[in-house]
Amino acid sequence: MPSAPIIEVAAHAGVCYGVERALSMAHEAAASAPAPVQTLGPLIHNPLVVRELGEAGVGLADTLDEAPAGSVIIRAHGVVPAVIDEARRRGLAVIDATCPYVKRVHKAAERLVDQGYQLIVVGESGHPEVEGIMGHADGRAHVVSTPDDLATLELERRVGVVVQTTQTQAALAAVVSALLTRVDEVRVVNTICSATQERQASAAALAGRADVMVVVGGKNSGNTRRLAEICSARCAATHHIEDASELDAAWFAGAVLIGVTAGASTPAAHIERAVARIRELTGGADDVR
Ligand code: SF4
Known part of the structure; x- marks a missing residue:
């Protein structure tokens, strides 16, 4: 057996x-x-x-x-x-x-504006977090997502930079290096939170080894869909579910390692329900964290 x-x-x-x-x-x-x-x-x-x-x-x-x-x-x-x-x-x-990590961005934005820097927010225009940051900048900030967005901006000599918590280090670095060619002083407060990158990196590593990947989380959650894409690229048998009731025993036939991950909007209880259901469907697999 x-x-x-x-x-x-x-x-x-x-x-x-x-x-x-x-x-x-x-x-x-x-x-x-x-x-x-x-x-x-x-x-x-x-x-x-x-x-x-x-x-x-x-x-x-x-x-x-x-x-x-x-x-x-x-x-x-x-x-x-x-x-x-x-x-x-x-x-x-x-x-x-x-x-509290978002509040840290608000405080950094206020401080830079108080110190007389023109503020650049590296992030996604229109995102509620970015709107909130802008609201702490006294109407003196610009949102930039790539160096191209700087082209039409009239930059002052001293520029301060904060960044939306979910952006990548690469996106921040690209904007900062473009700024360095145009202004005298760039003051950067790196406000990226590592939670998103950690989830993506560990999902990618696990999907690279797993026979089947189950991604748990809302179908309307951008970060969960992104995790499902990352896993699909490394493990063809990737399934994105919202609830444990969607799991199907046929997905796991012949699998040796079943990986489970979940988006940043998936509570621990939903992950535990999915793991328990997979264990039932596969006849009592071990789980390792
Ligand atoms: S990803 Fe989570 S921990 Fe990080 S800033 Fe956003 S809400 Fe806070």
Whole structure:
């Protein structure tokens, strides 16, 4: 009889520190904050989590107009300060779950502007985190994602740089080296958070060894889809699921090593459910972390 396959969960998988913290603040708020409690925008891109939060008493308001009373929870990637001021002005209780690493970007942006630097934010224009950073720069910042975006900018002699937490070091380095050819002084505060890169690197390493990869997370989650792409490029038998009920025993026939990873919007409990279900379907495989 063939031995049961090994299930290995990627060394870095699932929600990061900031999202875990926001989720636990939301659950605490459901129990103790003025009702109704609602997140301002979905707390994370994961329909199961949004549903679970709803069942726990945390609703969803896309804008302040949809939250006429009670409490609003600010998401991990933050908002412009004016939104928090406006929520308070309307008499709402504000639970600020902005990730401390995102707050670090806000503080760096404020400091650079105070010191007289023209601020460049390396990031994705229109992303809520970037909008939040811009809101801390006194209207004096520009968003740049590649060196080409600098072409049309009138640069001052002293430029300060901060970066969206999920950007890559390569994207930051490309913009900074282009700036160095055009201005006298560049002051860089590297505000990249390593959580995204760690998840991608450990998914790639595991997919390179696994016979089957299971990626757990919302189909509407950009970072989960990116993980699925990274895994597919290294392991043809990659399956992206939102919930353990989608797992199919036929996927695992003949597999020796089954890899599991999960996007930054997938709570640990969802990973554990998937591992438990794979273990059932494959006749009791070991799991290794
Ligand atoms: S990716 Fe990093 S900065 Fe963003 S919420 Fe997670 S821990 Fe915070």
